[in-house]
Amino acid sequence: MQRILKSALVALWFMVLTFPLLAIKINPVSKTVSWHFDRVAMLAVGIFVLALGWDWCFSRKNRGLPVFSLPQNITARMSAIANNMALRRASLFFIVGALVAMPLTSSLYQTNIMISALLYVMLALGLNIVVGLAGQLVLGYAAFYAVGAYTYGILFQHFGLGFWACLPLGGVFAVLFGLGLGFPVLRLRGDYLAIVTLGFGEIVRLSLQNWSDLTGGPAGIANIPRPGLFGVDLSLEGSTTYIYYLVLAAVFLTVLVIGRLRNSRVGLALKALREDEIACEAMGINLMRIKLSAFALGSCWAGFAGVIFAAKTTFINPSSFTFMDSCMILSMVVLGGMGSISGVAIAAMILILAPEYLRAFSEYRMLIFGLIMVLMMIFRPQGLVSGEKLTYRISALLAKGKGGAA
């Protein structure tokens, strides 16, 4: 009862709070006012329900329980399924098969959406190296994406270089920018680093916008060619399918590389950096080298993705690389779970595909992205799929040691 009363009060508070902005809309040109009381009423109901849920979530959180958890026997069964290698392999094959078959069975429009979703998977996985593994909050990731895209655009426009020459170059330039950003910010940590990278991202965007001779200014660069396939002339559909497979291959490569990276020497050093910078240095890890490699590893994927993006849209301008795009990629990492590959990939897919297919929600896309970031931080900071920690069981190691000795 007390909870209901409290929630009602909260709803009332929010009604008052949002009243001027939600309910009153003024048209200063025609001097008319339109009232939207229905919106406030809807919001009040929504807030009432949310406040109840909020309270419930907190009471669980304070008791040390996870906010969302399934009954014990279901979780046990699910982890048994997850650990079943044969099933895992089968589902992996199924997913790969579905992804490979996708452009053959669906329309051009859907293939195009899927391409952008896969590009974002790539971007999110790249950012995941910097934010998820190394714990360095970078808010200007779209800048590296822009560097990749503009590498292709500019090199094509001024030197006539093709896609395949630009793909590695885009990665190289993005890495150079990553190192150029990483070097001066070595000493910074946490929030200051975040702000500096944000500033860097904005500077890159504003430079692209103002340096008209090189970048075409706000109008951008148009008529960028699609990638060629050994000189074969492809139709629009053919080249879209071709780009789809390119992106898919790039995503597989990304997953493969990051999966191998994660438990490598460098990957473990990155995780150590995330957990505690000072302890990491005390363990004999060269902080400068490891931070720079985090920046380099993260930015190169954005560079590749940028080149592919330019080839896909055939047109680039600075407004595709704003702070909001950086935030979108960050919210994928946050939702998916920092450091987890599958989680981040799934989150990127959800966040790109859901607004496309649920048209009613597409207006609220950024609103929901913002909300996700807040709620995830409060209730499930580890993300949908928490990044698996590498664990060694002493008994297993001993058994192995014995086996080796015998």
Added chain:
Amino acid sequence: MDFQYFLELFFGGLTRGSIYALIALGYTLVYGIIELINFAHGEVYMIGAFTALIVAGLLGFTGFPAAGILVVAALAAVIWCAAYGYTLEKVAYKPLRGAPRLSPLISAIGMSIFLQNYVLLSQTSDFVPFPRLLPEFDFLEYIGYIMGPSDFLILVTSTCTMVALTCFIRYTKMGKAMRATAQNRKMAMLLGIDADRIISLTFIVGSALAAIGGVLIASHMGQVNFNIGFLAGMKAFTAAVLGGIGSLPGAMLGGMVLGLCESFTTGYISGNYEDVLAFGILIVILIFRPDGILGKAKVQKV
């Protein structure tokens, strides 16, 4: 003539700078107490401008006198922004106290995106003209060529606000409690200060200052948009860092310096890279002197 141009730029810079300073104070107050960059602060400022616009529009239809409208609209903006600031803290930051340092920051970014889109969806994505409410002062005519009435009003209002804030922090009991909490929260709590209340108070005061800034700039520029908060917030943050984050006089000084820098570069070099300049200053300061002009260096403890 040249000197006159210089004066024009100088006062233009001061006007701009005093707005930055007003917003920067909010960043600095919050950072001083909970060491959090309140990313959504720029959005509070934008909401202030919108609230004032709506109230002014409503009153404008009833035929209220212009000066009265300005006062009522500003009051409404201050009250609602304070409420937004309070709610923001309760919803997005308070549950994350004691979490790893990046969590509240990400939450703040999320809140900033949320508020921007909330205004975008509930109001409009276009630039909305803001009514001209600033009164004309006759005695200003003879300096009219360097300073318009809105510049004058902005300078006076922001100076008064800053003086009032300084007095509040320095001489009142609540101000004292705020300073104590900023110095050492645990110790302050041991001395019977309700830290939660002080943190709420900080957000309220900071948001109210941002609202004043929002109303002033909106009536100066003559238009508002859901997007103005981001850039203004970043510039104000630059000002706060420039002066030394956590220090009140630093924020005021930083705002003025940034405003003057921008005004002179725009006037003497080119307006194209005005925003780049602010971000450039921010990066350079953070890298070479992260404690700002007036800040004290902090020792990193293990």
